Amino acid sequence: MHKDHHIEIRELTRVEGHGNIVVDIRKGTVREIRLEIIESPRFFEALIKGRHYQEVAHIISRICGICSASHTCACLKAVEDALGMRISRRTGLLRELCLCAETIQSHILHLYFLVLPDFMGTHSVLPLLKENPSLMEPGLKLKGLANHISTILNGRPVHPISLVPGGTLHMPEKCELIEIKERLEEATELLHRVWETFRGFSTPGFEKAREFISLKPSSGYGMYDGTPFSNIDGFIEKEDYAHRLEEYVVPHSTAKHAKTGHGTYMVGALARLNNNHRRLTPLARRFLKDAPFSMPCHIPFMNNLAQVIECVHLAEYAIELVDRLLDMGLKKEPPRWGTTWGRGVGMVEAPRGILYHSYTVNNEGLVESANCIIPTAQNLRSIEEDLRGLVPGLLPCSREEVVKGVEGLVRAYDPCISCSTHIMDVEFV
Amino acid sequence: MRWIKRPRIAFFSLTSCEGCQLMVLNCEEELRELSTRVDVVNFREATDLKRDDYQVAFIEGSVTREEEAEKLKEIRQRAETIITLGACSTTGGINALKNRFSPEYVTECVYGRNPPNRLLVENIPAMPVEEVIEVDYRIPGCPVSKEEFLGFVKALVLGIPPGLPEYPVCNECKMEGNICVFEKGVACMGPVTRGGCRAVCVSFGSICWGCRGLLDDANTDAHRETLGNHGLGDDEITKRFDLYSSFYIHRKGRCTKTTT
Numbered sequence: 001m002h003k004d005h006h007i008e009i010r011e012l013t014r015v016e017g018h019g020n021i022v023v024d025i026r027k028g029t030v031r032e033i034r035l036e037i038i039e040s041p042r043f044f045e046a047l048i049k050g051r052h053y054q055e056v057a058h059i060i061s062r063i064c065g066i067c068s069a070s071h072t073c074a075c076l077k078a079v080e081d082a083l084g085m086r087i088s089r090r091t092g093l094l095r096e097l098c099l100c101a102e103t104i105q106s107h108i109l110h111l112y113f114l115v116l117p118d119f120m121g122t123h124s125v126l127p128l129l130k131e132n133p134s135l136m137e138p139g140l141k142l143k144g145l146a147n148h149i150s151t152i153l154n155g156r157p158v159h160p161i162s163l164v165p166g167g168t169l170h171m172p173e174k175c176e177l178i179e180i181k182e183r184l185e186e187a188t189e190l191l192h193r194v195w196e197t198f199r200g201f202s203t204p205g206f207e208k209a210r211e212f213i214s215l216k217p218s219s220g221y222g223m224y225d226g227t228p229f230s231n232i233d234g235f236i237e238k239e240d241y242a243h244r245l246e247e248y249v250v251p252h253s254t255a256k257h258a259k260t261g262h263g264t265y266m267v268g269a270l271a272r273l274n275n276n277h278r279r280l281t282p283l284a285r286r287f288l289k290d291a292p293f294s295m296p297c298h299i300p301f302m303n304n305l306a307q308v309i310e311c312v313h314l315a316e317y318a319i320e321l322v323d324r325l326l327d328m329g330l331k332k333e334p335p336r337w338g339t340t341w342g343r344g345v346g347m348v349e350a351p352r353g354i355l356y357h358s359y360t361v362n363n364e365g366l367v368e369s370a371n372c373i374i375p376t377a378q379n380l381r382s383i384e385e386d387l388r389g390l391v392p393g394l395l396p397c398s399r400e401e402v403v404k405g406v407e408g409l410v411r412a413y414d415p416c417i418s419c420s421t422h423i424m425d426v427e428f429v
Numbered sequence: 430m431r432w433i434k435r436p437r438i439a440f441f442s443l444t445s446c447e448g449c450q451l452m453v454l455n456c457e458e459e460l461r462e463l464s465t466r467v468d469v470v471n472f473r474e475a476t477d478l479k480r481d482d483y484q485v486a487f488i489e490g491s492v493t494r495e496e497e498a499e500k501l502k503e504i505r506q507r508a509e510t511i512i513t514l515g516a517c518s519t520t521g522g523i524n525a526l527k528n529r530f531s532p533e534y535v536t537e538c539v540y541g542r543n544p545p546n547r548l549l550v551e552n553i554p555a556m557p558v559e560e561v562i563e564v565d566y567r568i569p570g571c572p573v574s575k576e577e578f579l580g581f582v583k584a585l586v587l588g589i590p591p592g593l594p595e596y597p598v599c600n601e602c603k604m605e606g607n608i609c610v611f612e613k614g615v616a617c618m619g620p621v622t623r624g625g626c627r628a629v630c631v632s633f634g635s636i637c638w639g640c641r642g643l644l645d646d647a648n649t650d651a652h653r654e655t656l657g658n659h660g661l662g663d664d665e666i667t668k669r670f671d672l673y674s675s676f677y678i679h680r681k682g683r684c685t686k687t688t689t
Contacts, residue, residue: 013477016447040444040493041550043535047526051668058638059672062523065448065572113454113475124476126469129461144457155633157455158448158572162633169634251545332634 005399011038012410014114014124016066017417021406022252023387028395033387035380035410037253039417045370053079053165053338053361060357061159063372066109066416068159069102069150070350073224074357074372076165077346082361083338085166091333093325094168096224098153098160099348100318103223105146105157106351107269107307110414111198112139115304118408119201135197138190142311145183149318152176166336174330181322184315188283191312195287198308203301203412204405206390210298210382211262212271215349221272221279221313223349229275231296232262238345241356242371245378255417257381258373266382267353267375268414269306270297284313300386301412341365350375352416376416383413430510430565432588439471439483440514441504443490443497444524444555448572449515450474450489456575466586485510485585491517491524491555498553498561505562512581513558516571520642521676523571524555528675557676566591571640571673574626594624597644598637602628610636616659618669621647639673649678 005025012019020036048059057075061068073095080087113125116139122128128136147157152172154160162170172180215226216235228236236244247256259265274296277288287309288295293302343360353375360369386409394405440450454475456463470480486508492498505511516522527535532552540550558564568581584591594600598619602609605628610617618639619631630637643649649670656666670678 011473011479013473013479014475016474018442018473038549040490040497041536041539041552042444042493042524043527043539043552045538046530046535047523052665055668055672059523059526062446062448062571065446065451068446068448109451109454117477123478124469124472126460126464126476129464133461140457140460143455147455147457155629156572156574158451161630161635164635249540249544249546252549253546254549256540 005402007399007403007406009403009407012407014117015411015415015417016064017415019410019415019417021387021410023391023402023406025391025395030388030391033384033391034252035384035387037255037380037417039254041254044372048367048370050366053083053359053365053367054335056359056367057163057165060372063374064416065158066106067102067350067352067355069098069154069163070348070355071357071372072160072163073099074346074348074350074355075359076163077348078344078357078359079165079346079361080344081346082342082344082359083165084340085336085338087166087336088333090325090328090330091168092224093321093328094153095163097318097321097325098150098163099223100314100321101146101149101153103349103351104311104314105143105150106414107311108139108143108146108194111194111304111307112136112143114414115411116197118404118411138193138197142187142190142194145187148183149180152180164335166338167333169332169335171330171332174326177322177326177330181319184319184322187315191308191315194308194311195290198304199290199292203299203304203408204390204393205299206301206386206393206409207299208386208389211260211265212274212296213260213265213267213378214272214275214354215347216275219279221276221281221317223314226347226349228347228354230260230265231275238347241345241347242358242373245373247373247377253380255374255377255380258378259381264382264385265378266300267378268303269310269351270300270303271353272349273297273306273309280309280313281316283316284309287312300382300409303412303414307414338365352376352414353378374416376413379413379415383410383415430588430590433484435466435468436485436585437468437470437480437483438485438487438585439480439504439508440469440474440487440489441471441500442473443488443501443518443558444493445490445515445517445522447474447489449517452572452575453487453514453578456579459579463582467582481507483508485512487512487514488518488558489514491521491557492561493524493552493555495551495553501558501561510565510585511558511562512566512568513564514568514578515573516569516640516642516673518558519567519569520674521555521557522640522673525676526671528554528679555676567593569593569623569641570626574629577625595644596624597647598622598624598626598628598631598641600624601626602631602637605632607631611655611659614659616656616661616669618652620655621649621652639669641673643674643677
């Protein structure tokens, strides 16, 4: 059975940003597979050149609406590193709580708004809202709760307001934190329903071994803290991270691709779960036990379930963070001043994986150069390689099945294309 | 603007962070109700539907490529009503900060000289949508406020022309009970920036950055003087105005009108 297929999916829907998938099959063999990234480049390095370090997080968070808190935190860590600032425990806990809320929001948005329509055979979430409200309820409630937490801490769910170098401009009230805690405790039942829903869908068992890179802190699962860790090479010094990768421009993408000495690597929920699953909270560990895979897991489609497990973990961990904040007492943390200048590096785990920011700040406090390495750009090579591995196995199927498999795989990675085109890696003069 | 029963609406995204579309999807409680009042026929981030029979188009993002300008002209021919969604499409937003440099220079900065993807990364100076096509209504803000967006949809469904506040952020800032940041010795863009955000940035400890764009009749000269009196140098003052309004500062000297 030799089939010819030329599949071009223009502007793939239900992903964040603009991308095309091109699959060319002649006589039953795959001639070409490309994930074209056609998102407009943003040129953030030109935008922030010469701006004061206090403004940089405000500008750089505009790289991405979905993971704006992650960009903000990575930027603040890098600026603080450059200027020799230390932050208090309280500010650190608040930032961690922001990242928990953002990641739950982002994962749930991906699972319910972008992925679920595939499984339910609808073109979007809108018919599901009307026709299947009980299926949608846990998703909407959890997303609403995550956005509520971000709003309490930062004024709004997109582009946080109160996180600044060296401190926090706004402290939540005690009663607000208690309310957050109560709602997080009630969320356990919703998370069980999320698990039931997504655990039940069957996905291709396609598997491919690869390197996983994520942050790993000295203790805990790590979203805000930690050192880069590879399942092959172990720990990587954060200052060395950019040098360990090779970033390169490909003709069909406005986002750069990246590889390590071992070739393709993956970042994101599945990479974190593989590297840090022993540090999950007790409830999240129970979910993992019930999962249709075991660790290490190299099945990219399982990224969806890894996201659910992370939501369970982060909701439980967020309760612990709130408790620690309440014990510590709440008071404003005015921004501190830097003691030095130079280059600094900051890394956090964004919802889609490890995020690296680095800035050089001069003695007037102005940014001279910048470098951001974005999770989705780090995954693009892995996505293309998986597509090449997946498609031959789908070939006996109809064109529609091939399209479904290809789209499903790209969506499982939860690519954030508008982010990925904002790589900046040239030192400007 | 005429009344349409169950208008067919579309969302389009140009160069942006897609945060304003996300604010639309953040209307968790209202989405269901919304889907009974309007038909969403084109919204790449949320649906596979790509229909061209829309009556109302919301546009997010600035124009930074020729193709985007062409796409806008097509949208203008099809849509009865065009509404910008957020700072990028309304004022050029943060993207316009790159206009200080030539498109060739910024491309070389990121991708190097003669990159293999040069056709994809060709770009033009960032512009608001109204530079390319006529815009009917504007929702400013970085990101847009959920309440304001829902207010616009309500007006749409009722067939009433939506409007924007014609007073500065300071009015709402007072009503929120904030201490003026100038009193604390910090400079702010509130006095020249269009209100409608309930001064959320000041309420959360920061300053007004000016994301909603300058008021039509903003006295920018007086504000430059105020900022100067608060210790900002000429260069710093220009940077403050540039952050969200650089396109207008350098082109027209003032921001967009509320309606056409």
